[in-house]
Structures are given as C-alpha cells and as structure tokens.
Amino acid sequence: MVGVKRINRMKNFGRSIVQLLQICLCILFLAACKSGPFNLLKPASPHQEYERKLVNAGLNQTTMGTMWINNAQQSLQKALPIKLPYQEKGYFSAEKVDAAAFKFNLVRGQKLAVKITKKPAVGFMIYADVWEATEAADFKLISSSDTVGNPIQLDADKSGSYILRLQPELLGSGEYTLEITTGPSLNYPLKAANKNQIQSLWGVGRDNNTRRHEGVDIFAPFRTPVIAVDSGTVTGVNTNNLGGKVVWFRPAGKDYTLYYAHLDEQTVTEGQSVSYGDTLGRMGSTGNAQGGPPHLHFGIYTSGGAIDPFPFINPAIETSPKIASSLANLNTTMRTTSTIKLDDVSLKVGTVLRVMAATGNDYKIALPDGRVGYLAGKNLTTVSKPLTRLKIKTSQSLYDKPQPDAALKLDLKEGQTVDVLGNYGDYHLVLDENKAMGWLKK
Secondary structure, eight states: OHHHHHHHHHHHHHHHHHHHHHHHHHHHHHHHHSSSSSOTTSOOOHHHHHHHHHHHTTGGGSHHHHHHHHHHHHHHHTOEEOOSSEEEEEEEOGGGTOOEEEEEEEOTTEEEEEEEEEESSSSOOEEEEEEEEOTTSOEEEEEEOOTTOOOEEEEOSSOEEEEEEEEEOTTOOEEEEEEEEEEESSOOSSSSOOGGGEEEOTTOEETTTTEEOOSEEEEOSTTOEEEOSSSEEEEEEEEETTTEEEEEEEETTOSOEEEEEEEEEEOOOTTOEEOTTOEEEEEBOOGGGTTSOOEEEEEEEETTEEEOOHHHHOOOOOOOOOOOSOGGGTTOEEEESSOEEETTEEEOTTBEEEEEEEETTEEEEEOTTSOEEEEEGGGEEESSSOSEEEEOSSOEEEESSSSTTOOEEEEEOTTOEEEEEEEETTEEEEEOTTOOEEEEEO
16 A cells, blocks of 8 residues: 555656646747747747857857857947938958948838848858837847848838848958848839829828828829739729729738729729739729829728828839949048048047948948948048157057057057057057057057
C-alpha cells in the first residue's frame, strides 16, 4: 500500500514538472512573439537576421559590434528631415560604422519607391528598412529591401511620418546612390492620364456649402471609356440622384471601394471580375451633373467614410533633383569658408567636417561631435591648403578627436611646425611635417 502511494506521488510530481515546463515554454514563446528585433510571428528582415548573426557570434560584445547595433537604433531617433522626391550619392566608410536615416511625410494613397545602387555591386551589402513613426514616438517596421537589392515599393495606408534607414554590414566600404520617389498607388481611371483633366478636388463646397465634395471630378469628352484602375470585383451597378448611373468597384486585396459616377453607360454587372484597363462604363452627365460638361466623379470609400482619392491617382510624378555638388569630395574632410548655421548651431569660418553624401547643391556632412546635417557646397572647401602655420612653443600632444578624453596619437616637440587645416571648438586640426594628422589643443 505504501508502495502504491509512493508511485502515485511520483506520478503527480512528474505531471507537475511537465505542467511547469509547459507554462515556462508558453511564457518564453509569448515574450518572443512581442514586437521586437526577433519576432517569431513574422520573418525577420535582412537587417534583423544580420544583427542576430552578430549576437550569436559574440560580436555584439566588441566595440564595432556594439557601435553597429547602437547606431541602428539611434539613427531612427536622429533621422534627417527631407522632402520627396530625394536623391543623394554617398559613401559608407568601414572604419566609421555609419548608419543613415531620413524622415519624410507620406499621404495615404501614395506609393513609395526606394532605389539603391551600390558600387561595388558585389561584396558590399546595404540594409534598407522603412519604418512608420507612430504617435507614441515609437517605430514600426513596415518594409525592407531584400538581399539582392530589389527596390522597396509600398503603398501608404495612412498619412504620416516615415523613416528610411540605410546601414551597411560591418567592415563594408563603398559608394551608393539613393533615390526616393512617390507616385499614385492606383492607375488612372482613364486610358490617357492628364492632370489638367482633374478640375474639382476633394472637400470643395457643394449646394451652398451644405455638403463637401467627396471625390475628384475628371473631365473628358462625352462617352470616354472609364476603366478599372486595378484588378478586382464590381460590387455594385445602380442609379442614384446625385451620381446618376454609378459603378462600385473593389480592388483586390484593398480595404476600400471605388466609386465611378455620372456615367452615360454602365458596361459591367455586379459581381463581375475585372482586370486593370477593363472598361467599366462611359463618361456622361447623369445625376446632379445633368446639363453640365461630361465628367467622371471618382471617389474612394472606406469603413470610416470617404477619403481623398487624389493621391491614389495623381498622374503628376516629380523627378528627383539632379546632384550638382562635386562627388570628388565624398568621404573627405572639408571646412567652412564663411560663418553659417547648421540647424540652430552657428559654425565659424574654418569649421572642420566630414562629407558623407551629396544631394542637389548641398552636402550631407557630419561634425566631429557626430551631429549631421546639410550645408551648401558653395560654403565649403577642401583642407588641401592650410589656413595658417603654427610653431610649437612647448611640447604638446596630438589627439585623434577634438575632445578632452580623446586618445593620444603622438607628441609634438618644441620647435616643430604644423599646418592648421581647420578648427573645431577648442582644437585645431593640424598636419605635421611627417603628414600625421590630428587635433591640437588651442
């Protein structure tokens, strides 16, 4: 009898251990499923996969590995605001462990395109990720480039701020060309697209301002074919007082319905599947447009009501401004030729900086303290010619950075002569007789 009780206790203990292990595994799984760098519920991005490899190899404990991981996160917080379309040519240097981030606005309905060209094309990997900047001052990863360098393309599902981050692999050096453009996420509802055809926009007052225009009006000759802007399903074909003869169309995979109104003729039936370019009807002046010029009222409706359709179909696509600044200065040290401002900081004449990229007539630069911004190329010059020459009166040390805790590079002896290439704060950037460059306390 005692043996039976002992056996039962052992069984109960075994079941308790199994249950405890199951609970622990569930807790670990749920913790891992939360949004984070390694989310088990969705595939990791190439950037996340690379970071995981660094951690598994223990490289996150090294100076460069720690810098790479920290810069990835900090760059999102310090993303430079830009206006689209945007283009830059830049250089990533292996010893700098840089990451570049750009902040821009998108309107719902726009399609974002990010294209990166690298040199060398092989053996130089740049990870590109697009993040949504949320209202909680957090960042949500929404798209990443693949490992073969195909462009990023995504439809903006909401209006707001977005961030693009570029970061090369550790010890990777090379040039890159970045181009960020926007366009419509849907095709135009007529076979020939012309922005001048759109003459009445979203939100314009109607009926003595008793209601607002919930769409855009596209004008063209009577009975011009109106077409499906994408593949999808016709969800309604009917007539109403305002729109006259109308067609409702749901693009495949979308959470909104398109509204074609004032048609002279409807050429599809409810439930019909259509492809891009199929004719849904012909333009007219039915409904409350009777007696006016023929046009298509084009609207978009969501579960929350009507939204502005213009960004979805706007045929006018801006091209990126050409780069006029010299590319010979990429990844070089330059200095200012006049007193200029970088954001709210005033830079004195001769301020030393590093050129990271060229865009338009400007350079993207980094100051010795790590601050990054844009300066006009006309206000910068190379440090090939010294500002002046100094004779060392008493022995002084040459440092690798213009800061008190910088590492010592070498000692300058009394009587030595150095060329002053520029300044930053309380330090001169100098070049000695042996072509050794470093920072000298003023």
